Amino acid sequence: MATLVDDVGSFPLPANVDSKLFEEAYRAARKAIIDGKHLEENKFLSCNFNQIVIGSFVKKIEAGLDIVNYPQHYDMYRQFAEPIHGAMKEGTYIVDKKQAFIPEMYVINQAAKQLSEELGRRVALRACVTGPMELYLKEVGTVPYEDVLLMFAETVRRFASNSTLDSKHVKTEVVSLDEPSFGLQDISADRDTILEVLERAFDFKGVKKQIHLHSSSRVSDLLDVENVDVLAFEYAASPRNIESLPKQMLDRADKQIRVGVSRTDIDSITAELYDKGVAMPTATQMVESEDIIRRRFMAAKEKYGDRMTFTGPDCGLGGWPTQEAAQLLLKRTVDAVKACR
16 A cells, blocks of 8 residues: 655745735635635735745645645644634634635635646645644643633634535545644643544544644554544654554554654754754755655654555645745655655
């Protein structure tokens, strides 16, 4: 069984795009979609949101990914926290179903016919949604209020469910809930509460369901979440993440794994290059060689076999200096993995 290559989500803005202007366009686009307006009819939104999202998405497609995450240019917390703040004005943490959507997914869906025709096949899409515990930590803290936690879970479920596109031209193959703090900074909730929250958040159908983590320290708490299909871990920069996770544990729980095989920790990479005398590295210098990525992939695949159904970069690429460098990392990762098929 071939291991599919996807990406975690975030991607640099084009070099000529001002981030503040994009953020303004993002918020305006979200409101326009809620109001039933067509973004392409608004010159400001068409130029500063639609075209940027599609342009970045095409760069990811061109890298050869099997499944492509929407280009996450907006802050991973704010894109979900801001709608939650709107719901809070109504006395709840549950976002209305009609407002629980990801604007980038809307734009890709609108452009799916053209993208599909240019690609020669249906667009295979991945959607990342910041998880309920991560949002709760940012908005509330570590003290667990079960009713509030479950409201966050329901809001996340709605965002995830509304991201499951399925048409002639595009299909969401994967939805990932991102919980980077889990196992590092945790809500002081018991195991049963965590399980209930995640079961609620993952209660949607029609796609492979991943949970993206930065630590495997509490993996045993996740193996019993029935609605989760794939546990996704960083490995390239954090090899210890899979040292304590034998294949037998996945077999017993009937879970799959996504292992990150190329480094994305750009600050550490540039610091290491600086120590070697490379003060202004090129994209080629920043991205690991195809051989390094291939050997790392083969080591992980040997350990997990058919349980390793997904791979790709460790994490998102939003902090990378240019789109060209980020695209090169994706391409080398794809080429390294496909060379082993």
